[in-house]
Amino acid sequence: MELSGAEIVAQFLEDEGVDYIFGYPGGAVLHIYDALFKQDAVKHILVRHEQGATHAADGYARATGKPGVVLVTSGPGATNAITGIATAFMDSVPMVIITGQVPRAFIGSDAFQEVDSVGISRPCVKHNFLVGDVKDIADTLKKAFYIATTGRPGPVLVDIPKDITAPHIKIPYIYPESVDIRSYKPVTKGHLGQIRRAAELLLIAKRPMIYTGGGVVSSNASQSLTELTKRLGFPITQTLMGLGSYPASDKQFLGMLGMHGTYEANMAMHECDVLFAIGARFDDRVTGQLEQFCPDAQIIHVDIDPASIAKNVHVDIPIVGDVDEVLSDMLEILKTIDATPDKEALDGWWKKIEKWRKKDCLQYNRKSKLIKPQFVIEKLHEVTQGDAYITSDVGQHQMFVAQFYPFDKSRRWINSGGLGTMGFGLPAAMGVQLAYPGEQVACVTGEASIQMCIQELSTCLQYGLPIKVINLNNRYMGMVRQWQEFFYEGRYAMSYVEALPDFVKLAESYGHVGILVEKPSEVKSALEKAFAMKDKLVFVDFITDQKENVYPMIAQGKGHHEMVERELA
Amino acid sequence: MRYIISILIENEVGALSRVAGLFSARGYNIESLTVAPTEDASLSRMTIVTCGTESIIEQISKQLNKLVDVVKLNNLIEDAHIEREMMLIKINVAQVSKQELMHLVDIFRGRVIDVASDIYTVELTGTGDKLDAFIATLEEGAILETVRSGVMGIARGAKALSLQQ
Numbered sequence: 001m002e003l004s005g006a007e008i009v010a011q012f013l014e015d016e017g018v019d020y021i022f023g024y025p026g027g028a029v030l031h032i033y034d035a036l037f038k039q040d041a042v043k044h045i046l047v048r049h050e051q052g053a054t055h056a057a058d059g060y061a062r063a064t065g066k067p068g069v070v071l072v073t074s075g076p077g078a079t080n081a082i083t084g085i086a087t088a089f090m091d092s093v094p095m096v097i098i099t100g101q102v103p104r105a106f107i108g109s110d111a112f113q114e115v116d117s118v119g120i121s122r123p124c125v126k127h128n129f130l131v132g133d134v135k136d137i138a139d140t141l142k143k144a145f146y147i148a149t150t151g152r153p154g155p156v157l158v159d160i161p162k163d164i165t166a167p168h169i170k171i172p173y174i175y176p177e178s179v180d181i182r183s184y185k186p187v188t189k190g191h192l193g194q195i196r197r198a199a200e201l202l203l204i205a206k207r208p209m210i211y212t213g214g215g216v217v218s219s220n221a222s223q224s225l226t227e228l229t230k231r232l233g234f235p236i237t238q239t240l241m242g243l244g245s246y247p248a249s250d251k252q253f254l255g256m257l258g259m260h261g262t263y264e265a266n267m268a269m270h271e272c273d274v275l276f277a278i279g280a281r282f283d284d285r286v287t288g289q290l291e292q293f294c295p296d297a298q299i300i301h302v303d304i305d306p307a308s309i310a311k312n313v314h315v316d317i318p319i320v321g322d323v324d325e326v327l328s329d330m331l332e333i334l335k336t337i338d339a340t341p342d343k344e345a346l347d348g349w350w351k352k353i354e355k356w357r358k359k360d361c362l363q364y365n366r367k368s369k370l371i372k373p374q375f376v377i378e379k380l381h382e383v384t385q386g387d388a389y390i391t392s393d394v395g396q397h398q399m400f401v402a403q404f405y406p407f408d409k410s411r412r413w414i415n416s417g418g419l420g421t422m423g424f425g426l427p428a429a430m431g432v433q434l435a436y437p438g439e440q441v442a443c444v445t446g447e448a449s450i451q452m453c454i455q456e457l458s459t460c461l462q463y464g465l466p467i468k469v470i471n472l473n474n475r476y477m478g479m480v481r482q483w484q485e486f487f488y489e490g491r492y493a494m495s496y497v498e499a500l501p502d503f504v505k506l507a508e509s510y511g512h513v514g515i516l517v518e519k520p521s522e523v524k525s526a527l528e529k530a531f532a533m534k535d536k537l538v539f540v541d542f543i544t545d546q547k548e549n550v551y552p553m554i555a556q557g558k559g560h561h562e563m564v565e566r567e568l569a
Numbered sequence: 570m571r572y573i574i575s576i577l578i579e580n581e582v583g584a585l586s587r588v589a590g591l592f593s594a595r596g597y598n599i600e601s602l603t604v605a606p607t608e609d610a611s612l613s614r615m616t617i618v619t620c621g622t623e624s625i626i627e628q629i630s631k632q633l634n635k636l637v638d639v640v641k642l643n644n645l646i647e648d649a650h651i652e653r654e655m656m657l658i659k660i661n662v663a664q665v666s667k668q669e670l671m672h673l674v675d676i677f678r679g680r681v682i683d684v685a686s687d688i689y690t691v692e693l694t695g696t697g698d699k700l701d702a703f704i705a706t707l708e709e710g711a712i713l714e715t716v717r718s719g720v721m722g723i724a725r726g727a728k729a730l731s732l733q734q
Contacts, residue, residue, distance in 0.1 A: 118583060123594050127637040130582070147637060182732070183579055183640040307631035310624070 003173040005134040005165035006031035009098065012141050014041040015175040018069050020060060020434055021045070022053040026073025027113060028100025031165040036071075045434065045463060048455035050077050052427040054084020055453065058093050059391055059428030062414045064435045065220060067094040067148050074100045075113030078159075079120065083421060085155045086124035090418025091241060092218055094153035096144045097121075101130065103163035117159045126154030134164040134171055142176040151186030152305040153218055186304065190321030190329060198276070198300040198317045199333050205274035206345035207296075208234045211257065214241030214417070215279015215303060221324035222246065222410045225278065228327050231334065232341055235353055237265035239280050240398075241417045244407030249386075254353065255362075258286040259554050260399045263361035266552075266560040268353055269294055277301045279323040282312040283418070292559030302326045361552050361565055362403055370545040371520050373397060373472045376527075377404035380442065380470060383527040388440040389432045391415065393425040393449030396478035399550045401444050423452030426469065430456060433465040440468070440531060447473040447541075448497050457510040460537050468530050469539040471503060474546045482549045507539035514539045571600070572626045573645040573652060573722045575730050576615040579638040580606050584613065587636050597621065597629050601654075601719035612640065614730070618720045641730055649725040656693045656700045659713040663687040677703045688713065 003011060009032050013021060022045045025033045036044055047053040050072045057068025068088070072081050078099040088095045102111040118130045127147050129140050137160065144156040202208060210232075216225050222245045229236050229252055236246055237257040246253055255262035257269055269275070275297040280286070287293045293313060300317040301309050309318045319326055364374045377400050380388075390405060392398040392415040407413045414432060416424040429443040443450075450471055460467060472478075480495040504514030513536050517526045523542065530538035551566035578584050585604055592599050600618040607614045619629060626644065634642050645652070662670060667689075674681060674691055677699065683690035693703055697720060704712065728734070 119586070122583075122587065122590055181637070184637045305635070307628065307635050311628060 001173050002170040004031070004035070004167045004170050005137050005160070006035035006167065008134070008137045008173050009141070009160070009165065010035040010039050010042065011173060012138050012175065013069065014039065016141070016145055018042050020431075021069045021071050022047055022056045022060075022431070023071030024050050024053060024073070024077060026077050026100065028074035028102060028162045029071060029077075029098075031162065031167060032071065032098070032100070032160075034167070044071070045430070045459065047427065047459050049453065050080035051083050051423060052430075052453050052456045052459065054081045054088065054095070054097065055421075055424050055427035056431040056434075056456075057095055058084060058088045058424075059414055059431030060435050061088070061093050061095055061431070062428070063389060063411050063432040065411065067096055067145060068431065070095065070097040072097070072099055073113065074102055074117065075115045077113075078115055078117040082121060082124065083423075085121055085157065087416050087419045087421040087424060088155045089124045089126065091214060091416065092153050093155070094148040095155040096141070096148050097155060097157045099157060099159045101159045101161040104132070104161045105163070107161065117157065121157045124155075125157050126152075128157040128159065130159045131161070131164065134169055137164065138173060139176050139179070142179045143181060146179045146181070147184060151184075152308075187320050188304065188322035188325050190302065190319045190326035192329060192333070194317060194319045195326060195330050196333050198319060199330055199337060201274055201298060201300060201317065202232060202234075202276060203337065203339045203341055206342060207271060207273045207349045208232070208276065208341075208346075209268050209272035209274070209297070210234050210236040210276045210278065211238075211269065211280055212236065212242045212245065212278040213239040213280025215323045216242055216245040217410050219279060219304070219323035220410070221279070221327055224324050224327035224331065228331055231331070233346060234276070234341070235268055235350070237261065237269065239283070239286055239417070240402055240415070242280065243402060243413045245410040247408040248406030249408055254357070256402050257560075259288070260403065260550050260552065263359050263552055263563055263565065264353055264356040266554065266563055267356045270560040271352070272297050275299045278327070279303060281308045284312075287312065288554045288562075289557050289559045292561075359565075361563075363568060364548075364566065365568060368520070368545060371517065371523060371542050373400050373474070373542075373544045373548055374404050375520060376470065376472060376523055376542050376544070377401055377444070379524045379527055380444070381405045383524065383531055384440050384442065388412070388442050389414065389429075389436065391425045391428040391432060391441070391443045393443075393445040393452075394420045394422045395446055395449060395480075396482065396548070396550050397444050397446045397449075397472045399479075400472070403550075422449040425449060426453050426467070427456045429467045430459060430463070430465055433467055434463070442468040442470050444470045444472065446478060447471060447475065447500055447503070448477045454506070457507065457512060457537070461511040464535065465537060466533070466535050467537050469507075469537070471539065471541045472544050473500075473503070473541050474544045474548065475500065476546055478548075479550070485549070486555070503539055503541040507537075512537040512539055514541065516541050516543070518543045570622070571618065571620045571646075573650070573720060574617045574619065574630060574633065575643050575645055575722060576617070576633060576639055577607070577641040577730055577732070578613050578615055579640065580611055580613040581638060584638045587638060588615065588617070588633065591632055591636065592619075595632065597625070603719040603721055609732070612732075616719070616721050640732070643724070643730050645722045645724060648728060650722050651725060652696060652720050652722040653694055654697050654700055654720050655718040656703075656715060657682075658691050658693065658704070658715045660689050660691060660707065661687060661711050661713055662689050665708060665711055673703070673706055679703070
């Protein structure tokens with residue numbers, strides 16, 4: 001088969017099994033768009049801004065586990081995509097971004113729409129390539145998909161100069177089935193000796209604690225994690241990125257840990273004697289003050305990325321490997337060890353934990369005449385039977401979902417944890433809804449975040465995506481306001497969002513349905529009404545309590561045992 | 570503490586900037602860096618001299634290993650090794666005794682590789698300390714220019730940083 005470079009790109013994507021590609025055309029990718037136009041295996045979703053393309057591909061990838069694919073042009077197309085690439089990089093999401101580049105002869109000449117895409121993306125990609133010859137396009141794309149999806153996943157950018165996609169240069173094409181990169185051989189099988197040592201340490205623990213992160217989601221290890229946790233009978237907490245990979249409704253689950261984690265999870269972290277960290281990276285929002293982190297604990301850490309181990313915290317038993325493989329091996333090894341967890345010690349530990357749990361640290365004023373954001377999330381959980389895909393933007397609303405929407409399944413909770421990218425929620429929801437057309441998909445957002453990628457409402461109309469936008473509108477950048485209240489004596493510098501649009505009219509002008517909700521008594525019925533419109537995007541604008549804060553909270557530089565809790569009148 | 574990290578890296582466009590970018594992005598220190606292709610033209614050998622605590626060096630090594638282009642890495646301080654640096658130094662001999670300078674060059678096992686009127690260019694190899702010591706023997710104002718290669722290092726004995734080992 002003789003194909004042009006552009007046709008190779010299109011044919012390769014089909015052969016690689018790509019069903020959706022998110023993008024925006026421009027000069028340097030016109031040949032590729034022309035090739036895509038002539039086929040229908042790969043469906044192209046036209047966004048309204050390249051940031052939206054990357055977030056949509058990201059949402060698709062997080063929900064399905066398959067790589068998200070992006071196609072943008074050179075120059076501003078590439079730079080607009082950077083925020084979304086960095087978002088995917090921080091949360092280890094597999095993504096392949098194809099950027100057009102000016103023709104090879106023009107590279108370095110400050111040509112129209114030229115930017116050094118490989119250089120500008122380097123710090124926020126797992127790897128990137130500038131393709132130098134039409135003969136290298138297929139192999140390079142294969143390498144990109146392989147690198148993006150194996151080991152610790154991440155975004156890989158492939159920059160393709162326009163001249164090598166030209167229609168008149170045709171070369172033979174064969175889909176490269178496999179790839180061998182001598183400098184890239186990720187380890188997936190954990191060291192069995194280390195796994196045995198870890199198992200033995202877990203069995204003699206008096207106050208054990210399991211702490212898991214996004215690695216369990218990436219590795220599709222929910223089942224082995226659940227089996228192991230059940231077998232051991234230990235308490236478990238999860239990071240923001242891990243939520244859902246262990247059923248939140250189970251009684252061994254203590255809720256999220258960290259800055260806005262539960263009292264019981266953070267106290268159990270502080271007092272545990274053995275910490276079993278799985279696919280988590282000891283982020284500063286999780287650990288709090290490092291000097292005070294798990295002061296009495298011996299630490300076991302499983303991670304596929306050796307660089308994540310002992311980066312922030314000393315680890316006693318490091319295990320490099322794929323989480324699912326390591327946990328499966330550990331389950332096998334536990335069967336061969338003639339010992340069981342220390343039941344007496346464990347009973348005492350659970351009693352202590354139940355006492356912490358009784359504090360009910362997430363309580364809020366349920367009698368308020370104003371709509372409490374927590375109440376909206378609780379009702380959202382009720383109306384969707386806890387089974388929706390929820391995306392979010394960044395801020396208070398994101399924390400309220402993490403606290404008040406207990407996820408029982410993996411890949412249902414889709415948010416920007418590491419980079420904390422406002423504007424993520426709506427485009428990410430598009431990717432999720434395209435992957436699962438029949439499922440309930442809600443984007444929980446705030447009036448500040450939603451405006452960062454609001455233009456994608458237009459994309460949603462074009463492709464008939466019936467996302468429910470849950471706008472928690474407190475007329476403030478809530479998290480910024482909260483920090484200003486706590487740490488800047490209430491000087492609300494630029495956190496008040498003046499001149500807000502009428503979101504109902506805005507939704508309507510984009511061709512969608514808008515609902516305004518101002519009273520707590522209307523919350524549930526509005527949600528029911530929204531979800532009943534199965535083929536419509538519904539934008540529900542909840543006017544919420546302006547002064548509500550996220551509790552509990554560990555201030556920066558404090559330890560897990562130094563939480564600030566809500567005082568109810 | 571000072572460490573020497575040797576890397577075999579794919580000899581590709583941008584490989585050097587991946588390494589340099591890693592150091593600047595993560596706030597690691599580079600004292601010197603040398604790079605050139607090896608006998609296998611598809612690979613480059615890089616020697617990086619850096620300093621930091623043991624845990625920082627461990628993190629630097631892991632982060633370097635994580636770069637897709639890095640094929641192999643070792644830390645030379647862990648084993649017996651040899652290190653060398655080369656210096657070219659241009660000396661104004663108008664004011665100094667040429668005989669004395671030649672004597673010094675001899676002691677340091679250097680060579681004069683270019684002579685112009687009143688200007689000698691000397692080539693010198695050795696450890697960084699030795700090159701520093703040579704500079705210290707020269708009078709102030711005698712040095713017109715110096716250029717140093719940065720440190721190269723290699724393990725003693727059979728141990729080698731290669732695709733085979």
